[in-house]
Amino acid sequence: MSFEFAERDLQHIRNVLGYLERSADFVRQTEVNAVISLGYWRARVRAIQVMPLLPMHIDKQAKELLGRLDRLESARQDGQSTTAARPATRSLASVY
Template sequence: MSFEFAERDLVHIRNVLGYLERSADFVRQTEAGAIVSLGYWRARVRAILVLPRLPFHIEKQAKELLMRLDRLESVRDRPASLIG
């Protein structure tokens, strides 16, 4: 994977996470017990982080996305009565 492709992939993942963070559908899916595969997005970010000689700015972006994924998982794991 080239660094250029990695950067484009991070932009795509950032957009997906932005949608999930502001999506009422994400909350409804969480309340209904539906699974939003945050693990899939986490695996894509981790695949970028293991690239050899990864430039610092790409590593920083990837780690920030992992933190956002952590926050989304904490929302998903909360009882439905606490979401909102």
């Protein structure tokens, strides 16, 4: 993987995380889809971090994305514990 490709991939991941951060309620309720799986995105960032001779600016971008993933994971866990404490609500699927 070239450094140029790594930078483009990090930009793509940054865009995905922006979407996930804006739709936090959806993220908390969904676990199965690869687009939503935070572990999948974390693995992609880490794959870039292990590149030999990785420039410092790319490593810095990767670390920032890992921090955002940590915050999303924390929000997801908080949401799951809150959901478990609340009475069950109807999902959109049950409405249609």
